[in-house]
Amino acid sequence: MDFKEIGKQNSDRDTLYFNAFTEDLFSWDNDLDGDIDRKLKLNSESHFFDGLAELEMDNRIRPLLQRYVDFDFRIDTDNWFIRFFRPDEPDQNIKVSRGEENIFVWCFFLAIVQLAMDGAEAYDWVKFIYVDDPISSLDEHNAITVGNHLARFLERKDHEIKTVISSHHSLFFNVMWNEIRRIDRKFVPCLLTKSRQSGELQIAYTGDTPFFHHLALLQDLWHAKETGQVFTHHFHSLRSLLEKSSIFHGYKDFSTCIKREEDDPDSTLYGRLINFLSHGNYSFYDPVEMLPENREHFNKIFSDFLDYYSFNPELLPPAPSQADS
Numbered sequence: 001m002d003f004k005e006i007g008k009q010n011s012d013r014d015t016l017y018f019n020a021f022t023e024d025l026f027s028w029d030n031d032l033d034g035d036i037d038r039k040l041k042l043n044s045e046s047h048f049f050d051g052l053a054e055l056e057m058d059n060r061i062r063p064l065l066q067r068y069v070d071f072d073f074r075i076d077t078d079n080w081f082i083r084f085f086r087p088d089e090p091d092q093n094i095k096v097s098r099g100e101e102n103i104f105v106w107c108f109f110l111a112i113v114q115l116a117m118d119g120a121e122a123y124d125w126v127k128f129i130y131v132d133d134p135i136s137s138l139d140e141h142n143a144i145t146v147g148n149h150l151a152r153f154l155e156r157k158d159h160e161i162k163t164v165i166s167s168h169h170s171l172f173f174n175v176m177w178n179e180i181r182r183i184d185r186k187f188v189p190c191l192l193t194k195s196r197q198s199g200e201l202q203i204a205y206t207g208d209t210p211f212f213h214h215l216a217l218l219q220d221l222w223h224a225k226e227t228g229q230v231f232t233h234h235f236h237s238l239r240s241l242l243e244k245s246s247i248f249h250g251y252k253d254f255s256t257c258i259k260r261e262e263d264d265p266d267s268t269l270y271g272r273l274i275n276f277l278s279h280g281n282y283s284f285y286d287p288v289e290m291l292p293e294n295r296e297h298f299n300k301i302f303s304d305f306l307d308y309y310s311f312n313p314e315l316l317p318p319a320p321s322q323a324d325s
Contacts, residue, residue: 003130003164013047013125016116018109019132022048026105029081030095038095039081040104051115051122053077060111061104067149068103068142071096099142106134106146110153117159129163135172143172144240151179166192174247178254217241222316225302230295232288238302239274245309259304274301 031037116126135143242254
């Protein structure tokens with residue numbers, strides 16, 4: 001809010017926001033009478049939608065959205081609303097979940113960020129981008145994917161727009177910190193804290209902050225490995241497991257949890273492999289079987305991880321036979 005108040009001192013707008021107010025620019029008309037014509041309405045008075053008609057926003061949003069969800073959409077630029085549908089039922093309007101709606105708004109925002117960075121006239125007023133917790137109502141897989149996705153935008157050097165990101169979500173914070181540190185080693189992680197003595201807000205340096213580890217992810221990966229049903233998106237999950245484990249044990253990078261080979265003492269090979277394969281455009285809704293070579297890498301990294309960290313074996317029951325499944 002302080003950042004916003006400082007911006008108001010200028011008569012001209014200069015900041016593109018993603019926050020709770022951004023989400024409020026979208027509102028549902030659920031067609032309570034007919035229960036058929038459900039649509040998401042847009043606030044036509046907001047500059048957020050300056051390029052809606054002439055810049056073909058739907059074609060810019062769709063490639064970003066497809067990595068997260070399995071529905072499609074149409075934008076009515078004359079009447080300022082959006083209809084959603086399943087690809088196999090294009091004539092049936094659906095109401096997407098709250099989490100899916102947030103993902104859609106996020107991809108809408110990213111499409112505008114691209115336009116601003118590209119120098120589009122409709123968004124030439126953007127000097128700052130402020131991202132405030134883009135992961136409400138998202139599962140942890142999507143929280144990590146959003147972090148990786150956002151980092152790809154921040155890598156661009158062909159513009160002068162500056163970005164501020166704030167979050168209270170520890171996993172998202174850690175993913176963003178690792179990604180940004182990979183882009184530029186000058187960055188340091190900080191937390192906004194309140195002094196107990198004075199009550200003043202302070203920026204404090206911290207190491208990587210999350211302190212939790214989820215076993216459900218471990219079980220899912222174990223089941224995939226044991227049944228042989230390993231898909232490309234499982235590299236997202238494997239990275240998530242390594243991220244959480246490194247955080248739990250107080251390390252600064254997920255590669256610390258990769259077994260070191262004698263000819264690769266820094267785990268550079270497998271660290272880069274996971275970085276590369278976890279950044280692909282892989283979706284739960286369009287599973288692609290992993291290539292044999294990558295499957296071998298996946299199985300080795302995961303098996304070595306289990307050999308090193310002594311998890312309760314009762315968490316990892318034998319995989320079901322093909323007959324059982």
